[in-house]
Amino acid sequence: MSTQSIRHAGGTTAPTVREPALVAIPFLKTTGSGPVQLLSDAQRQQLVRSATVRHFPARTIVYRTGSPSDSVFVIGEGVVKSYRDLASGRRRIAAFLFARDLFGLAEAGHYVNTVETITPVRAYEISVEALTELFQREPGIELQFLCKLVHVLRESQHHAIIIGRRDAVGRLAMLLRMLQKQSLQGGRKDIALPMSRSDIANYLGMSLEAVSRASRRLELQGMVEFVGRHEVRILDRQRFEALAAAA
Amino acid sequence: MSTQSIRHAGGTTAPTVREPALVAIPFLKTTGSGPVQLLSDAQRQQLVRSATVRHFPARTIVYRTGSPSDSVFVIGEGVVKSYRDLASGRRRIAAFLFARDLFGLAEAGHYVNTVETITPVRAYEISVEALTELFQREPGIELQFLCKLVHVLRESQHHAIIIGRRDAVGRLAMLLRMLQKQSLQGGRKDIALPMSRSDIANYLGMSLEAVSRASRRLELQGMVEFVGRHEVRILDRQRFEALAAAA
DNA sequence: CGTCGTATTGAGGAGGCTCAACTAAGGTGG
DNA sequence: CCACCTTAGTTGAGCCTCCTCAATACGACG
Numbered sequence: 409m410s411t412q413s414i415r416h417a418g419g420t421t422a423p424t425v426r427e428p429a430l431v432a433i434p435f436l437k438t439t440g441s442g443p444v445q446l447l448s449d450a451q452r453q454q455l456v457r458s459a460t461v462r463h464f465p466a467r468t469i470v471y472r473t474g475s476p477s478d479s480v481f482v483i484g485e486g487v488v489k490s491y492r493d494l495a496s497g498r499r500r501i502a503a504f505l506f507a508r509d510l511f512g513l514a515e516a517g518h519y520v521n522t523v524e525t526i527t528p529v530r531a532y533e534i535s536v537e538a539l540t541e542l543f544q545r546e547p548g549i550e551l552q553f554l555c556k557l558v559h560v561l562r563e564s565q566h567h568a569i570i571i572g573r574r575d576a577v578g579r580l581a582m583l584l585r586m587l588q589k590q591s592l593q594g595g596r597k598d599i600a601l602p603m604s605r606s607d608i609a610n611y612l613g614m615s616l617e618a619v620s621r622a623s624r625r626l627e628l629q630g631m632v633e634f635v636g637r638h639e640v641r642i643l644d645r646q647r648f649e650a651l652a653a654a655a
Numbered sequence: 656m657s658t659q660s661i662r663h664a665g666g667t668t669a670p671t672v673r674e675p676a677l678v679a680i681p682f683l684k685t686t687g688s689g690p691v692q693l694l695s696d697a698q699r700q701q702l703v704r705s706a707t708v709r710h711f712p713a714r715t716i717v718y719r720t721g722s723p724s725d726s727v728f729v730i731g732e733g734v735v736k737s738y739r740d741l742a743s744g745r746r747r748i749a750a751f752l753f754a755r756d757l758f759g760l761a762e763a764g765h766y767v768n769t770v771e772t773i774t775p776v777r778a779y780e781i782s783v784e785a786l787t788e789l790f791q792r793e794p795g796i797e798l799q800f801l802c803k804l805v806h807v808l809r810e811s812q813h814h815a816i817i818i819g820r821r822d823a824v825g826r827l828a829m830l831l832r833m834l835q836k837q838s839l840q841g842g843r844k845d846i847a848l849p850m851s852r853s854d855i856a857n858y859l860g861m862s863l864e865a866v867s868r869a870s871r872r873l874e875l876q877g878m879v880e881f882v883g884r885h886e887v888r889i890l891d892r893q894r895f896e897a898l899a900a901a902a
Numbered sequence: 903c904g905t906c907g908t909a910t911t912g913a914g915g916a917g918g919c920t921c922a923a924c925t926a927a928g929g930t931g932g
Numbered sequence: 933c934c935a936c937c938t939t940a941g942t943t944g945a946g947c948c949t950c951c952t953c954a955a956t957a958c959g960a961c962g
Contacts, residue, residue: 437765517682551790568818569747572745572818620943852910
């Protein structure tokens with residue numbers, strides 16, 4: 409934890425502040441059903457005053473399961489994984505988190521999961537104390553965080569559905585579709601796979617050999633094409649969607 | 656939906672109001688680490704003014720996936736299941752919900768899951784409109800709902816861990832431990848199983864035959880004893896806990 | 903006491919896990 | 933710049949568990 413640089417976020421910022429930003433699909437009916445920016449400029453400016461910008465290299469542990477939970481984090485740039493190591497020796501990745509995502513899930517003052525960076529990460533750290541105080545002053549901000557939480561809950565339930573599938577290729581397809589949405593939001597055409605095969609296996613609840621074989625099969629069936637180990641291209645969108653949707 | 660009675664919650668209530676109540680383990684450090692009542696008397700009274708008491712018989716659908724989400728519900732008494740039917744014909748139960756639990760998860764103005772009662776249920780229905788308005792006036796109430804959401808999110812992640820286990824008996828043991836906590840909160844010594852084997856199977860992500868066999872094995876190993884089909888008694892707490900914890 | 907839905911038990915087959923060997927890639931030091 | 937070394941990923945063989953299909957037992961209710 410001593411390698412990342414620390415800088416205060418206030419002070420030198422220009423009048424328009426783009427971060428910290430939160431993105432989610434609202435629970436209320438809106439124009440369009442896709443994800444939207446939750447925070448207004450004014451709200452971001454209020455948040456940034458309570459925040460500290462932190463930079464983490466790849467493969468850095470941000471916090472560990474069970475350690476005291478002082479802060480929550482909003483990702484500005486980069487990818488992290490949130491996981492728990494189980495008594496059986498297995499590791500369960502609960503979520504991959506990207507720009508504009510929130511992490512810092514706690515129970516009784518302690519973090520529930522371990523969070524580790526996959527890529528270099530820039531994140532906004534906000535102390536729980538400051539945040540709850542801000543919630544008192546600005547219920548509007550609190551409502552946006554609540555909205556984000558609802559979104560994360562839906563994603564968690566979706567994850568449970570993925571894991572529940574019996575077929576390895578189907579599970580992989582569902583993950584790829586998730587990552588595709590991420591990549592599209594980032595403006596990429598192909599799907600970025602920043603995480604390792606082992607991470608994917610731990611997310612999908614299977615062995616990394618099974619991930620490898622499932623990848624192979626998807627490719628042999630002509631649905632996708634792997635470009636190196638960290639990029640995938642959809643070739644047959646029709647069949648791919650059918651497979652992913654056949655939960 | 657025409658069989659349940661409707662009654663306004665205000666009006667005839669005594670000065671002390673015990674419901675609607677919400678229970679959760681707070682994310683902040685507290686005395687003890689167990690679940691606590693989130694709402695103060697004053698907060699309950701404010702909520703009850705915006706709420707309608709509804710009664711549902713057993714096996715009643717409260718709402719369906721995709722229907723417009725006008726309200727959230729707080730359970731006063733009874734048990735419900737929240738599920739989705741998948742394209743494959745399988746059903747995935749996302750959660751069993753009990754007294755003092757919250758349901759009504761929505762996305763873009765539509766309910767995500769179908770909710771159906773298992774036992775007769777008394778619930779407080781609160782319109783989303785009234786609730787968000789109340790959140791504006793009373794950020795303290797909003798914070799308690801946020802706290803409950805965090806709790807539910809942890810439970811959802813726990814569910815994903817359960818489903819991820821390979822061994823049927825271990826999965827069943829984890830569910831039984833969850834239900835045991837519920838039963839203890841309700842003051843019962845033995846574990847109540849209000850739901851069917853099929854429900855259990857759909858929650859654990861396996862076939863109901865596998866549930867049956869796993870139950871049998873738990874019993875043969877002397878860990879538990881089934882008293883009828885809807886009650887279980889733990890006989891060997893030691894081994895039972897070890898099995899459930901060996902995620 | 904019969905009947906229908908729920909639950910249990912059995913046999914056979916498919917899929918993923920484990921163990922193990924091998925290949926590819928990336929990083930380091932000479 | 934290349935050889936080496938370490939880590940990550942792929943491929944193969946055998947086993948084990950759970951799923952599927954099918955038949956039987958139980959139990960709640962009329």
